Every structure is written in structure tokens, then in C-alpha cells.
Amino acid sequence: xxxxxxxxxxxxxxxxxxxxxxxxxxxxxxxxxxxxxxxxxxxxxxxxxxxxxxxxxxxxxxxxxxxxxxxxxxxxxxxxxxxxxxxxxxxxxxxxxxxxxxxxxxxxxxxxxxxxxxxxxxxxxxxxxxxxxxxxxxxxxxxxxxxxxxxxxxxxxxxxxxxxxxxxxxxxxxxxxxxxxxxxxxxxxxxxxx
Numbered sequence: 001x002x003x004x005x006x007x008x009x010x011x012x013x014x015x016x017x018x019x020x021x022x023x024x025x026x027x028x029x030x031x032x033x034x035x036x037x038x039x040x041x042x043x044x045x046x047x048x049x050x051x052x053x054x055x056x057x058x059x060x061x062x063x064x065x066x067x068x069x070x071x072x073x074x075x076x077x078x079x080x081x082x083x084x085x086x087x088x089x090x091x092x093x094x095x096x097x098x099x100x101x102x103x104x105x106x107x108x109x110x111x112x113x114x115x116x117x118x119x120x121x122x123x124x125x126x127x128x129x130x131x132x133x134x135x136x137x138x139x140x141x142x143x144x145x146x147x148x149x150x151x152x153x154x155x156x157x158x159x160x161x162x163x164x165x166x167x168x169x170x171x172x173x174x175x176x177x178x179x180x181x182x183x184x185x186x187x188x189x190x191x192x193x194x
Contacts, residue, residue, distance in 0.1 A: 036100040040065065041109025049096050056080045056091035059106060067108040082106050122189045128181035162187055 031050040038045045040063060047062050059065045071079030073092050080091040083105040110117045116124070165186050187193070
């Protein structure tokens with residue numbers, strides 16, 4: 001990853017672009033750069049990125065938002081889960097240029113200042129903290145899953161059992177096996193009994 005400032009706008013050259021530039025012959029064109037405005041956690045950020053920069057790299061490298069974690073970088077673990085206009089993509093599998101103007105919420109945008117979101121507080125209460133890599137994606141995923149359901153079907157979460165909750169949040173892998181505690185935390189927030 002290479003980062004540069006041009007006219008006050010942060011530019012990131014992704015790994016692919018850096019490698020392409022290093023091996024380019026005089027006849028080859030440099031990586032295509034594009035202006036985007038990422039709307040993240042209520043803020044708006046103008047960037048110039050190469051077209052191969054993932055949203056995850058733009059969040060972590062350009063904007064220095066370190067809460068969204070890079071786990072497998074292949075879309076398998078869910079550590080990079082973010083909420084984009086009500087959807088839950090893995091930020092490592094989507095390009096930053098695809099989200100010009102979209103509303104993006106990371107785990108850092110979930111709380112209201114010092115006041116934790118109820119999902120974050122429940123994770124603390126139930127010791128569903130995990131190791132720190134998967135936790136952010138897991139907590140964000142569970143929060144966003146709930147927020148998405150509330151937006152789509154009203155203020156009720158339709159899961160009536162912990163098995164339904166497990167199925168809805170199955171996209172987050174955890175190496176430290178804190179699943180039971182994380183499910184307990186979400187169950188409390190959405191009102192599902194054990």
C-alpha cells in the first residue's frame with residue numbers, strides 16, 4: 001500500500017497498483033485513479049484511489065479507521081463486515097469506487113460518543129468479546145443484522161430462538177470460540193430467551 005497527498009486529497013495505491021507500476025514498461029499506462037466521496041459514520045471524505053483499492057483498504061489505510069479488521073482478506077471470516085445502505089458486505093470483497101456517496105457504517109459508528117450501543121454493551125456484559133479481530137466484525141454484523149431487520153420489517157426482530165440468531169449471524173468466523181457468549185449477548189438485546 002502506498003499513500004500520497006495530492007491537492008489535499010488522500011490517494012491510496014493498492015497492492016495491485018503498486019506492483020503494476022513497479023513492473024510497467026514505458027508503453028503501459030499507470031493504474032487508473034478515481035475520485036470518490038465516502039460517507040462513513042456520518043462524515044464525508046473525498047479520496048482519490050486506484051480502481052483496485054478495496055473498501056476495507058480505503059477505510060483502514062486512507063481514513064485510518066482501524067475498527068474494521070482485515071482477517072482473511074478473502075471474504076470468509078466476516079471481520080471486515082460493514083453496513084452499506086442497509087446491506088452487509090465484506091469490505092474486503094468490494095471496491096471503494098463502487099461506494100461513492102453510499103452511507104457506510106463501521107463498528108466505530110455504532111456508538112453515540114461514549115455511550116455504547118446496546119449490542120456493544122451486551123457483548124461486554126456477556127463476555128462475548130472474542131479476540132479483537134473477529135469481535136468488531138461480529139458485533140457490527142450482529143448490530144447491522146438487527147438494524148437491517150428493523151428497517152425492513154419494523155421494530156421487531158423475528159428470530160424466536162437462539163438457533164435462528166446463530167443462522168442469521170453465521171458469516172463471522174471466530175478462532176477463539178466465543179460464539180455461545182456472543183449469541184447470549186444478541187439474545188438479550190433482541191429479547192430471545194435461552
